[in-house]
Amino acid sequence: MVRLTYKYYYYYHQLSTITPTDSTKPPTTMTSPFTPTTPPRIKNTKGLHLLTTSTPNGKKVQILFEELSAKYDLQWTTTLIDLDTDEQKQPWFLALNPNGKIPLLIDNNPHNPSSPITVMESSAILLYLVETYDPDHHFHFSSSSSTSSPVYKSQLLQWLFFWSASGQPQQAGLNHFKRFAGVVVDSYAIEKFKTETLRIYNVLEMHLSNRLTGDDGGGEAREYLVGEGRGKYSIADINAYAWIRAWKRMTISEEEMGRFPLLRRWVERIEERPAVRRGVGEGYDEEVHPELLLTSSTGRS
Ligand SMILES: N[C@@H](CCC(=O)N[C@@H](CS)C(=O)NCC(=O)O)C(=O)O
Numbered sequence: 364m365v366r367l368t369y370k371y372y373y374y375y376h377q378l379s380t381i382t383p384t385d386s387t388k389p390p391t392t393m394t395s396p397f398t399p400t401t402p403p404r405i406k407n408t409k410g411l412h413l414l415t416t417s418t419p420n421g422k423k424v425q426i427l428f429e430e431l432s433a434k435y436d437l438q439w440t441t442t443l444i445d446l447d448t449d450e451q452k453q454p455w456f457l458a459l460n461p462n463g464k465i466p467l468l469i470d471n472n473p474h475n476p477s478s479p480i481t482v483m484e485s486s487a488i489l490l491y492l493v494e495t496y497d498p499d500h501h502f503h504f505s506s507s508s509s510t511s512s513p514v515y516k517s518q519l520l521q522w523l524f525f526w527s528a529s530g531q532p533q534q535a536g537l538n539h540f541k542r543f544a545g546v547v548v549d550s551y552a553i554e555k556f557k558t559e560t561l562r563i564y565n566v567l568e569m570h571l572s573n574r575l576t577g578d579d580g581g582g583e584a585r586e587y588l589v590g591e592g593r594g595k596y597s598i599a600d601i602n603a604y605a606w607i608r609a610w611k612r613m614t615i616s617e618e619e620m621g622r623f624p625l626l627r628r629w630v631e632r633i634e635e636r637p638a639v640r641r642g643v644g645e646g647y648d649e650e651v652h653p654e655l656l657l658t659s660s661t662g663r664s
Contacts (some may be wrong), residue, residue, distance in 0.1 A: 396469075396481050401455040402657055404442060405469070408479075411439035414459075414467040416446050417647040419531075420485040423605040424466045426642030427489055427502065427598060433638050434501050443647065443655040450657055459483075468492070486527045489598040502597050504589065515590055522588045522599035525566075526606075533559040534606050534613060541614040560615070564623050567603070571625040584625050586632060596633070604633045608643070 397406045405412065413428060415421035431437040444450045444465050452463045460467045460483040468488045471479040482491045493503040504515035537556035540548045569575050571585045587594030588603070608630050610620055620627055633639055645651045653659060 396459050396479060398455045398458050400453070401458070404657070404659075405455075405459075408440060408469055408471055409473070410471060411437070412469040412471065413439055413441045414444050414456075414465055414469070415441060415647065416444050416465050417643070418446075418465070419606045419609060420464075421466045421647070422643050423485045423601055424468065424488050424492075425647050426601050426605065426639050427492055429638035429642040430502060430601075430636075431492065431496055434499075435496065437496055441647070441655050442657055443649045443652070444657065445649070470495070484527075486523050486598075486602050489602060490523070493598055502601070504595075504597065512591075518589045519597055519599050523602050526599070526603040530560070530563040530567075530603060531606055533563060538613045557615070560613075561619060561622075564607070564620075564626055567607075567629075568623040568626045571629060586629070596636075600629075600633055601639075604630065604639075605643075608634060 405414070411428075413424060415425060417425065428437070428439055432439075444456075446465070450456060451460075451465055456467075457463055459469070459481045462483055464483075466485050466488060468482040468491065469479050470482070470491075482488045490503075493500075497503060504519050506513050506516040533556055537553065537560050540553050540556060567588070570588065573582055573585060583593060585594045587596050588599045589595065589597050607626065610630075611617075634643075647655075649656055
């Protein structure tokens with residue numbers, strides 16, 4: 364098969380999804396997600412545009428963009444949303460994401476008749492980006508049995524959903540009650556979220572250890588959550604890493620984290636990646652890059 368560069372892949376991808384039946388139908392008219400109050404820098408965006416704040420959920424997508432840029436020279440622009448002034452609750456933002464939260468992706472690709480596409484929910488954004496812009500499966504797994512076992516695609520979804528549905532809400536609850544509640548909180552609430560966060564960490568530790576299955580990877584510990592043998596770095600790792608990296612700040616003690624040596628090593632392994640360091644770094648700091656704020660008139664590639 365001809366190896367396609369990103370630019371041609373995307374065009375090919377669009378063409379290859381058009382079936383004879385599609386071509387007999389009139390083109391679908393999409394309703395624009397933009398309103399009269401959508402800021403011009405959002406409305407006029409071309410290509411990929413990320414609305415983010417450098418929180419754990421924002422960092423997930425920032426990291427993946429940096430990874431895709433390193434592999435495919437993928438280009439995108441960024442706007443930093445000010446959560447303190449509730450920019451994410453403005454009507455123009457709610458028209459793009461009714462949930463009123465970051466991160467949010469806009470894909471305004473001129474070759475796509477459905478453009479602009481908006482994608483909310485951090486794990487859905489990760490999936491959208493790899494399925495559309497990672498044709499060589501560097502950060503995900505193919506569902507085709509000719510290129511790899513379809514079971515890895517299923518496992519990728521399992522570990523993505525596991526973290527987003529089970530890990531993230533617990534760690535977010537712990538973070539909120541311990542650090543941001545603003546009132547004295549019953550210790551029961553804090554203990555509940557802490558216990559459950561540590562239980563989830565233990566699930567990840569057991570999975571990385573291979574102790575529960577015994578034979579996958581020849582009994583050796585895994586390096587990454589999904590993939591053959593010791594695993595392959597993927598969006599399942601990025602999705603959980605963006606939260607777990609902050610364990611200390613989220614009030615988990617050295618002693619508590621000491622129970623999960625493989626998970627700790629997994630965090631260190633991921634943070635060694637240059638793209639990860641860029642994704643969590645000062646490139647998304649509003650004090651270093653005020654030009655990325657909504658109030659600024661210029662964007663950054
Ligand atoms: N389930 C959502 C959660 C997104 C989320 O909670 N974003 C936070 C920042 S990490 C936010 O926008 N908070 C502001 C608010 O709730 O108004 C996802 O994974 O994207």
